[in-house]
Amino acid sequence: SQKIEQNSEALNIQEGKTATLTCNYTNYSPAYLQWYRQDPGRGPVFLLLIRENEKEKRKERLKVTFDTTLKQSLFHITASQPADSATYLCALTSYNTDKLIFGTGTRLQVFP
Amino acid sequence: SAVISQKPSRDICQRGTSLTIQCQVDSQVTMMFWYRQQPGQSLTLIATANQGSEATYESGFVIDKFPISRPNLTFSTLTVSNMSPEDSSIYLCSATGGLNTEAFFGQGTRLTVV
Numbered sequence: 432s433q434k435i436e437q438n439s440e441a442l443n444i445q446e447g448k449t450a451t452l453t454c455n456y457t458n459y460s461p462a463y464l465q466w467y468r469q470d471p472g473r474g475p476v477f478l479l480l481i482r483e484n485e486k487e488k489r490k491e492r493l494k495v496t497f498d499t500t501l502k503q504s505l506f507h508i509t510a511s512q513p514a515d516s517a518t519y520l521c522a523l524t525s526y527n528t529d530k531l532i533f534g535t536g537t538r539l540q541v542f543p
Numbered sequence: 544s545a546v547i548s549q550k551p552s553r554d555i556c557q558r559g560t561s562l563t564i565q566c567q568v569d570s571q572v573t574m575m576f577w578y579r580q581q582p583g584q585s586l587t588l589i590a591t592a593n594q595g596s597e598a599t600y601e602s603g604f605v606i607d608k609f610p611i612s613r614p615n616l617t618f619s620t621l622t623v624s625n626m627s628p629e630d631s632s633i634y635l636c637s638a639t640g641g642l643n644t645e646a647f648f649g650q651g652t653r654l655t656v657v
Binding site for chain 1 (some may be wrong): 547572574576578584585586587588592609635637639641642643644645646647648649650
């Protein structure tokens with residue numbers, strides 16, 4: 432069956448360090464992979480989208496990599512801040528559909 | 544971008560009753576979706592809301608339990624029918640502006656069934 436798994440445990444890091452979150456998928460051939468941030472009591476907010484034929488995408492302090500051979504995406508937040516504390520979700524879509532299938536999510540806590 | 548308004552934001556309902564959740568988008572969008580999120584869990588897709596036709600449901604979800612309407616490009620409703628405590632969850636509306644573009648989400652409806 433299709434699975435999208437992220438770091439199962441919460442990730443706790445110190446302010447200023449780089450946070451690295453993983454997203455692994457099986458039995459899936461995504462065309463696109465997206466990362467979202469979700470704060471408590473709110474809906475997810477879009478962060479980055481990376482296409483199947485792209486290896487890396489950056490936006491300010493965020494970087495996403497996409498390895499279709501390993502079936503894995505890595506999401507990096509450099510110079511992390513306490514305001515980055517949230518749950519981060521990866522989501523996959525296939526060609527010819529807008530359906531987003533979400534991963535299990537990783538809760539990130541950045542402490543001063 | 545699109546702003547999505549959902550209402551109600553929360554409700555407490557008696558078992559056996561039904562609740563209709565409304566989703567309004569401030570601009571025309573291509574696709575609309577409904578998700579369920581159990582506390583502390585990720586999002587599970589319930590169905591794709593199709594304009595002017597029956598929704599497309601994911602495995603494990605059926606029209607009799609979760610009837611969905613989408614009368615136009617910017618509005619959709621999800622009804623949770625004959626509720627039981629197992630239906631207690633957060634229900635989220637989502638919309639996209641085109642194929643494989645970012646998705647926008649409402650703030651969710653927190654439903655508690657007692």
